[in-house]
Amino acid sequence: xxxxxxxxxxxxxxxxxxxxxxxxxxxxxxxxxxxxxxxxxxxxxxxxxxxxxxxxxxxxxxxxxxxxxxxxxxxxxxxxxxxxxxxxxxxxxxxxxxxxxxxxxxxxxxxxxxxxxxxxxxxxxxxxxxxxxxxxxxxxxxxxxxxxxxxxxxxxxxxxxxxxxxxxxxxxxxxxxxxxxxxxxxxxxxxxxxxxxxxxxxxxxxxxx
Ligand code: AP5
Ligand code: MG
Numbered sequence: 531x532x533x534x535x536x537x538x539x540x541x542x543x544x545x546x547x548x549x550x551x552x553x554x555x556x557x558x559x560x561x562x563x564x565x566x567x568x569x570x571x572x573x574x575x576x577x578x579x580x581x582x583x584x585x586x587x588x589x590x591x592x593x594x595x596x597x598x599x600x601x602x603x604x605x606x607x608x609x610x611x612x613x614x615x616x617x618x619x620x621x622x623x624x625x626x627x628x629x630x631x632x633x634x635x636x637x638x639x640x641x642x643x644x645x646x647x648x649x650x651x652x653x654x655x656x657x658x659x660x661x662x663x664x665x666x667x668x669x670x671x672x673x674x675x676x677x678x679x680x681x682x683x684x685x686x687x688x689x690x691x692x693x694x695x696x697x698x699x700x701x702x703x704x705x706x707x708x709x710x711x712x713x714x715x716x717x718x719x720x721x722x723x724x725x726x727x728x729x730x731x732x733x734x735x736x737x738x739x
Contacts, residue, residue: 531610532630533610533611534612535638536707537637538645542729543615544560544614547612553734556611557612559612560615561589563659586695587695587699588703595625640723651663651664651665652688653683654683660678666725
C-alpha cells in the first residue's frame with residue numbers, strides 16, 4: 531500500500547511511521563530525515579538546506595521533488611511505501627501524482643498546544659534518528675540513545691521561534707493538502723492526541739482489508 535502521512539510538525543508522523551513500516555512491509559521515506567542526513571554528512575545538498583531547515587522554512591519544491599522522484603524510482607518501493615513529510619505543498623502533490631499513484635492519505639490531527647508540548651520536549655538520536663521525548667518517551671541514560679547508544683540532541687528547528695515559523699508555514703502551504711486529498715477521495719483523519727500505541731491500533735484498523 532502506498533501511503534502519505536500528513537499532519538503538522540510534531541503530530542507524530544515519524545514516530546508512527548517507524549512503528550507501522552514493519553507491519554505493512556512498506557519502506558518509510560522521510561524527507562526531513564533525508565535532509566538531516568545530508569546536513570550531518572555536509573554533502574552539497576546538506577550545505578544548501580541547513581539554514582533553511584534550521585529557520586523552520588521549506589526547502590524549495592524542485593529540490594524536494596527531485597529527491598523523492600529519485601527515491602520512488604527504486605525497486606523496494608514499487609508496491610508500497612510510507613511518505614512522511616512529503617508532499618508539503620500543492621506543487622509537490624501534483625508532481626507526486628505524475629510519477630506515483632497514492633492509495634491513501636492519513637491526516638494526523640492535533641491542536642497547536644500538543645505540537646508545542648511535543649516539539650519542545652523532543653530529543654533525537656544523532657546516530658539512528660529515533661525521536662525520543664523528555665516526558666512521554668525518555669531515551670534512558672542521560673545523553674545516550676536507549677536503542678543504539680548514539681548521542682542525543684535537540685533539533686535546531688525545535689527551538690521556540692522555529693516552531694512558530696513551522697506552524698505558520700504548515701498553515702499556509704501544507705494544510706491546503708487536506709482539502710486537495712479529500713477532494714480526490716483519498717483522505718482519512720486520525721486523532722493524533724492519544725498515546726502512540728492507541729494511534730497505531732487505529733491506523734491498523736483503518737488499513738484492514
Ligand atoms: P520534518 O522532519 O518532516 O519535520 P516536521 O514535519 O516539522 O515534522 P516533525 O519531524 O517535527 O514531527 P513528526 O510529525 O514527525 O513528529 P515526531 O514523530 O517526531 O522536516 C524538517 C524540515 O525539513 C522542514 O521544516 C523543512 O524545512 C524540510 N522539509 C522536509 N520535508 C519537506 C518537503 N516536503 N518540502 C520542503 N521542505 C521539507 O514526534 C514529535 C515528538 O512527540 C517526539 O518527541 C515524539 O516522541 C513525541 N510523540 C509523538 N507521538 C506522540 C504521542 N502520540 N504521544 C506523546 N508523544 C508523542
Ligand atoms: Mg518527523
